[in-house]
Amino acid sequence: MSNLPPRITPPPLPVFTPQPPSAKPNRPSGPDMSVGLKIVLMGLLCCVLMIGALAIWLMAYDRNTTSADVSQDIVGQWGEKTYIDGPFLAIEPDTDSLRPAGIVPVALNVNANVETMSLHRGIYEAEVFTAAISMKGHFRSSDFKRFESDSITVKIDIDPHNVTETSPLKIGDTTYAWSRSDSSLHACIPIADLDKIEDVPFSTSIKARGSGGFFIMPSADTNTITIIGNATNPSFSREQLPVSRKVGKDGFSARWEIRHTVGGYNVCEYVGADFLLGVDRYQKVCRAIKYAFIIIILTFFSVFFTETTMHRPIPMFNYFLIGVALILFYSLLLGLSEHMSFGASYLIAAVMTITLITCYMWKMLGSKAVGLAICGVLSIMYGFCYVMLCISTYALLFGSLLLFVALAATMYGSLKIQYR
């Protein structure tokens, strides 16, 4: 027995124990990703998703350019900005440069009703208008005696392409038909007809069409010009603002009262209003895409906050899918806005996106409360985004305040995060 070697205890062998299935099968049992790495990856993911947003922005920009081209094409056929200058006296129909002071009317009263409407070509459209213009006033009889010819021409400078209908020029009790030349309407009046009239009253009316703007030259010594219409976005001429104006949802009205001293006519400017030529849906989509980054960041933070507080790790792949849904919102918005109003398309796209993400979070974490919370956060974000798109002047101030509130909420949320 003494010859036996000393007994050596072998080291314990590793024992294989089969790993039981996890208690919560949908929870990864591997090592959790560190918070820092996850935040870095979330930032990287945001940048990748913004490539998609950029692609949609380029698509909207491209369509905006096409829309502008189509609008210009429609406008070219319908009529461009309408400028009306006159009536005034000319020796011959084709001379329009010789307009010394005193041959313009003494008084001119113009009433114009400008009705705007949309013309469609496919999904593109252009805003055009028809205008009914009535003109009244009177000339000095002495002005007619300055001409030595037998007849005189009353002339209105307007692009005949814009004129759809005219009523005859009425001077005193006599009417004279308008003729058209390349750039004006004119009527030839025998001087003999005017000898009996002391103060030469005139009246006429024109129906015109155009787009982009409607302007009238206050050519008389005393001018009263009234323009009414159903456009909600007129931009009045800055050189001479109306003495009274009213712009509302139903339309606008503006009135100019301009009195010239002798010779002052030479320095007067057209008065009227510019109208929006096309529709601004593409600009709104482009503006909405500018808020994409902040919406993605805030949504990711909300999901991350939920994940941390519930101690239920959410894989980055799921973050990616949520991000794709947020980017797809803009594609839906762009697609829908071409077939309906921007507000309705925004509502539909937002409801679809919020519903998808809410259901996803609900089913992923198995908590209805979490789903509703994410629904609330997304609704608030999309709601504020829409408000910022509608208010242009206060958008920066409102956006800055919103960012301040979001930062405060993020700070508060970060205080609630506890790491195990």
Add this chain to the structure above:
Amino acid sequence: MESQTTQNMNPQMAQAPKLPTIPEPKYTMRWLGLQTFFVLGISIIFTMIASGIDSLAESRAELTLLSEAASTLVCNSTGYCFAITAISLLSLTLIEIRYRKTVNYLQYGLTGCALCLFFLLLLAMAEKMPFYIAYAIVTVMTVGLIGTFVKGIMAYTKAVVLTAGILIVEYGIILLLLYMGSMALLIGSLSLFVILAIAMYFTLRLKVIDRELTIQ
């Protein structure tokens, strides 16, 4: 008997019994994340190649080798390259997880090449025949090639049917969108929304069991 005694007398020499080893998990969430980035990366590369095919179609139209209408359709179809590559390769990833057959990066790249080659073949065939016939022939060729390739990789008929089905649906939607005109953006966006919802549904069915991703 002697050898047994020797063994007993030299326990240090004793061979440890061969224990079953636990293989490192392959299909993890981290793998899926990396795979997603890989798929997006090669989709971007193939999209750039498709934009080259787009330019080629325009130059062929200028040379009157390709009709103006066919050139427009080919150019419009290349715009869907990113979507079709990304969706097809991500579907292949999910099929790989489902059937537990490894598809390596080279095979993903080759599948992407086949998807990209679709557009060049379409351009070439559209020069010689009507667009829709060229589209049908090239679709059959591409789906057949990728289906056979998947059969070779996975050896599962169900995987082949699934892959071919997804491709046929994708190419069908693109053909519809090409002829839809102004409604294409809206219908395309809605289709993507539905595809995203389906992808989300599948990720909800992704379970991690013993550190391995499985689709239940």
